[in-house]
Amino acid sequence: VRGLAHCGVPYRILLLSDLEKENLAQYKTWLFPNLFRVDKSIIRLLRATAMRNGNVAVFGPATGITDGRHLGAEMASELLGIPFELHPRSTVRHVIVQDFGHAISRELPAGFVYGDSLPYGPTLTPVERGVERNGGIPLGHANLCWYINRTGLFAKDFGKGSARNGKAGVRGATDYSVVWSAAMPLPAELLRACARYAGSNIWCEEGDVVYASDSIACLHSVKAGKRTLHLPRPFKVKDAVTESPIGKNRIDEITITVKPPMTRIFTLE
Numbered sequence: 001v002r003g004l005a006h007c008g009v010p011y012r013i014l015l016l017s018d019l020e021k022e023n024l025a026q027y028k029t030w031l032f033p034n035l036f037r038v039d040k041s042i043i044r045l046l047r048a049t050a051m052r053n054g055n056v057a058v059f060g061p062a063t064g065i066t067d068g069r070h071l072g073a074e075m076a077s078e079l080l081g082i083p084f085e086l087h088p089r090s091t092v093r094h095v096i097v098q099d100f101g102h103a104i105s106r107e108l109p110a111g112f113v114y115g116d117s118l119p120y121g122p123t124l125t126p127v128e129r130g131v132e133r134n135g136g137i138p139l140g141h142a143n144l145c146w147y148i149n150r151t152g153l154f155a156k157d158f159g160k161g162s163a164r165n166g167k168a169g170v171r172g173a174t175d176y177s178v179v180w181s182a183a184m185p186l187p188a189e190l191l192r193a194c195a196r197y198a199g200s201n202i203w204c205e206e207g208d209v210v211y212a213s214d215s216i217a218c219l220h221s222v223k224a225g226k227r228t229l230h231l232p233r234p235f236k237v238k239d240a241v242t243e244s245p246i247g248k249n250r251i252d253e254i255t256i257t258v259k260p261p262m263t264r265i266f267t268l269e
Contacts, residue, residue: 004031006188008204009195010212016042019049028163029198030057031191033184038064038075046079051178054163054171056198058179058186061093065124076124080178081156083130087148090121093183094143095152097190103165104155104179104193105139114190115143115183125150125182142182152182155197163199201232208258216240217254220263229254231268240265 004011009029016035018024030050035042050057064076065086073084094115099105123144131138131154142152159175160167179194188207196202203210208221210229217229217237231237234250246254246266256264 003186003188003191005209006207007191007195008188008202008207008210009192009200010203010210016045019045024049026053028055028200029195030055031186032057032063033060033186034062035059036062036065037068038079039067040078043075043079051158051176052171052173054160054175054199056162056177056179056194058181058191058194060180060184060186061124061182063124063180065122071122073124080180081158082134082136082154082180083127084124085127087123087125088121089123089145090119091123091144091148092117092119093123093152095140095181095183096143097140097153098138100138102137102139102155103197104190107193107196108189112189113143114185114187116185123148123182125152126154131156139179140181144182150182153180155179162197164197201230203229203231205230215268216265217268218263218265219256220261221258222260224258224260227256227258229256229266235268238267238269240267 064079065071067075071086073086076084094113097105097108097112125142125148131151136154136156138151138154140153142150155177157165157177160169160171161175162177163171192202203212204219206227208219211218219227219229221227231252234252236250237246237254254266
């Protein structure tokens with residue numbers, strides 16, 4: 001939740017069963033941090049909703065470790081298109097990001113390491129060199145324990161892949177990308193990079209807290225300096241407190257100066 005709050009993209013929290021609703025919103029970036037139970041019906045549901053149309057779906061370290069009857073790596077392998085194996089032991093999880101030119105890792109700083117100090121298991125990993133041999137791109141190395149030397153973060157395109165991977169063409173039902181991580185929590189910088197890869201609008205690049213919709217935008221910051229809120233399209237903007245207009249016409253950016261702590265709320269028309 002801390003990473004989501006500061007990634008510069010507004011987020012909504014859903015239940016897995018919400019994906020079955022007819023009025024499901026068409027989001028571009030999806031995060032499944034703890035989808036430990038996966039069977040073939042869930043895979044069909046994900047491919048019919050989140051995994052399509054150039055979206056990016058991000059999955060956590062326990063993805064698909066059971067189908068509801070037994071532990072194993074088969075469902076993770078089928079869902080993510082990479083052969084996995086399940087190690088029967090608990091491990092502390094960290095990922096060391098390594099940039100081989102992918103759009104996601106390219107915008108992360110050098111020496112970027114994330115994870116936590118809590119051991120848990122069993123430990124799911126790709127098989128040795130399974131990412132490279134099956135069309136994925138390694139983005140980071142897993143620091144788990146001395147004998148598990150595997151990829152800890154990868155991305156893989158299916159079909160034409162994500163909306164912002166540089167490939168031309170309209171995205172359809174079989175075009176999407178997945179990202180998998182061996183460690184949690186995911187930091188704001190990584191979530192922001194994944195969202196950008198999906199074509200989501202990045203409202204703020206500075207790590208401030210953003211709340212937004214089609215009618216309101218809010219920024220909370222504890223760091224002094226200039227800030228720019230990038231709107232997804234031009235709006236007529238007003239300060240929600242004073243009702244004074246921001247700009248003379250429709251604008252697609254709001255620039256303010258922060259004197260912390262500060263919260264600004266704007267209406268969008």
